[in-house]
Amino acid sequence: MAMDMNVHKLLVIGDSDLLIHHVQREWAVNNPKITPYVRYVQKLCKRFRKIEFRHTPRMQNELADALATITSMIKQPVHCSHVEAEPDGLPWYxxxxxxxxxxxxxxxxxxxxxxxxxxxxxxxxxxxxxxxxxxxxxxxxxCVDASEAAKLLEQIHAGVCGTHMNGLTLDRRSSRLVIFG
Structure with a gap:
């Protein structure tokens, strides 16, 4: 969002001291699961003239708590692309x-x-x-494979993921569904 707004200077306030030190290359990344994430954030940092990271403990960061609470209350849109059978038995991805x-x-x-x-x-x-x-x-x-995509679509249309609605409303909502599968 900051890049879309042509922000040149950015202050990033985070509650993960470990992640902030990793991104700033002050500490080595020992967990291979977060290496791609750290690299991606470092790549994004290059798009700003100045970027500063500041650690704020979660207990002292009321704004982050409020945003996290609000975010959890917002229903995120789901997206779906065409899902085809996987002839070789391997997922598309x-x-x-x-x-x-x-x-x-x-x-x-x-x-x-x-x-x-x-x-x-x-x-x-x-x-x-x-x-x-x-x-x-x-x-x-x-990203999901064809089998999981079919199960998710079935659950959505059965109303498992929320209240069931009439056909027209369901059709409109389904058109915004993207399951990368």
Whole structure:
């Protein structure tokens, strides 16, 4: 959001002292699960003329608590792209995730396929076994395979995820659903 607003100087107040020290390269990152996240934040830092990180303990940060409470009350939109069967038995995002984790390509990958995988990985973030796609507003969308996507759509249409509504309203709401699968 700060980049969209052409902000040149940014003050980041966070309650994770560890993460702030990692991003500022003051401490080494020993947890491989957060390495991609730290690298991504460091990459974003380069887009600002000046960026300052300040640690505020969670107990002293009433603003962060208030924002977290408000955020939890807002229903986030869900997004869905076309989900197809996976003929090879692997999820659609397998090559992207493999490249993020190991830096390797599929054995039969052409030059163009490798280039495409590298380009796509810029928009993805792995956290443990879960792969997320970053949106332009830096939200993270969870990637799911065809099987999980079908289950999620079934639950949504059955009303498990909230009150069931009439067909027209449900259709409108479903059109905003994106499950990266």
């Amino acid at each position: 397998f090559d992207i995730k493999k490249y993020l984790e190991t830096g390797t390509y599929p054995d039969n990958a052409t030059f163009n396929k490798k280039k495409s995988i590298r380009r796509m990985t810029l928009n993805f973030f792995a956290s443990g076994e879960i792969l997320y796609r970053r949106t332009t507003d830096l939200s993270l969308l969870r």
